[in-house]
Amino acid sequence: MIFIQEQDLTCSFFIMSGIYIHIPFCKQACHYCDFHFSTSMKKKEEMVCAIAKEIQMRKSEFEKEQVETIYFGGGTPSVLTSVEINFLIAAVYSNYSVIENPEITLEANPDDLSSERIIELSKSKINRLSIGIQSFFEEDLQLMNRAHNSAEAKKCLEEATQYFDNISLDLIYGIPGMSNEKWKQNIETALSFGIPHISSYALTVEPKTALNKLIQTGKIAAPKDEVAQEHFAILVETLEANDFIHYELSNFGKENYFSKNNSAYWLGKKYIGIGPSAHSYDGISRSWNVSNNAIYLKSIQENKLPNETEILSTADRYNEYVMTGLRTIWGVSLDRIKTEFGSEYLEYLNKQTQKFLDDDLVFVENNILKPTPKGKFLTDGIASDFFILN
Known part of the structure; x- marks a missing residue:
């Protein structure tokens, strides 16, 4: 393993x-x-x-x-x-x-x-x-x-x-x-x-x-x-x-x-997306290039980057971590939730998690939250219940 x-x-x-x-x-x-x-x-x-x-x-x-x-x-x-x-x-x-x-x-x-x-x-x-x-x-x-x-x-x-x-x-x-x-x-x-x-x-x-x-x-x-x-x-x-x-x-x-x-x-590492419609991430913000080949070409030829940028809020970063964490074998670290996002985020997650624990769709081991075999197919739906909406 x-x-x-x-x-x-x-x-x-x-x-x-x-x-x-x-x-x-x-x-x-x-x-x-x-x-x-x-x-x-x-x-x-x-x-x-x-x-x-x-x-x-x-x-x-x-x-x-x-x-x-x-x-x-x-x-x-x-x-x-x-x-x-x-x-x-x-x-x-x-x-x-x-x-x-x-x-x-x-x-x-x-x-x-x-x-x-x-x-x-x-x-x-x-x-x-x-x-x-x-x-x-x-x-x-x-x-x-x-x-x-x-x-x-x-x-x-x-x-x-x-x-x-x-x-x-x-x-x-x-x-x-x-x-x-x-x-x-x-x-x-x-x-x-x-x-x-x-x-x-x-x-x-x-x-x-x-x-x-x-x-x-x-x-x-x-x-x-x-x-x-x-x-x-x-x-x-x-x-x-x-x-x-x-x-x-x-x-x-x-x-x-x-x-x-x-x-x-x-795992939340930094990446640059190049080309039309490509997305980039630096841990603080997310940007995306225009999804239009002609506009992309014109912008680059004019020495302009054809992208938009969104600064991620704490809730955005929390939501992304929960979604990606639940989808992987590495799970969602409850310790990380507390240290990176704060006690109130951990309290909210623990509250939202309870019904899925009761239904045997998720489990917690070594303070890591993961889906059970029964819950894997439903991971995206489960994660959305843990989201915090801005």
Whole structure:
């Protein structure tokens, strides 16, 4: 088991930090996705140059910190050429202090990972792939409007594991028409490739997505919460039986294969988000870039950062800590609540916790509050009951 000492959880513990780079392009729109992206590649080269410029413009924000992780998210970062990816990594190295052997992750889709591309990437500084499989069944991929097929998913994993040992894959559960047996087959197929990290999410219906429209017009059935809960239980049981550690609500890793980038978010470390719609956090404030490619490009070209900033109140920071803490194996430290936020916050949390203790949804051990196995699927709802509203 991997343990992180309590001192690592404080907001002032900013020895290491991360850089997130949002690549706002996709070949096509998945039916369930509400992230910011464009399916037009016309401005891709211009965007890469603008992102590199923003990296340089913001270097003063990391004067004391070393960069521990670089994460290419999106969108679909694998639509970039290897030259473009290496150019952006070089921009980070040129403007920031980067630790030796940082974790550098590229989100990728199977249809972008040809044999030649995988070999190319293995020769770059990318040392971790996060592959958007979602399902190994053709009908699921078609329902979600994924760009790859089942054969491509399996082939890319077979080849990627020959060149990368640090690979994560994404799976989606709760898909309409997916039986428990079919879901088990998805998990077993993923395990057959020896992948050391799996992220898995329930299919959610967001407004203004194609999925929402298909459901509203009766073309497909809506996902059912009870099915998602059954799938989640199967997921946890199967992966834990195969030596995966359930270290965050949606994330499972073998020992030494937790996502360092995502763990930094959950542990309250400082990070800079680069690119359209990317968010940043420094322990005191949160900022976010404009979710519009044209406005982003124009602003950067005019030497202006296209972002807004919000100073976090004590209640905001408390709420974020409770939410992220409950979602992880590190839990919510009641000692930290008292020392960082004050006795009144601890009293409020203890009061709100009681009914969930009575219902066996949370427990307290060594003054750490955590969800029980029964409460894990309900973590987000439980956490919201602990929030303090400004």
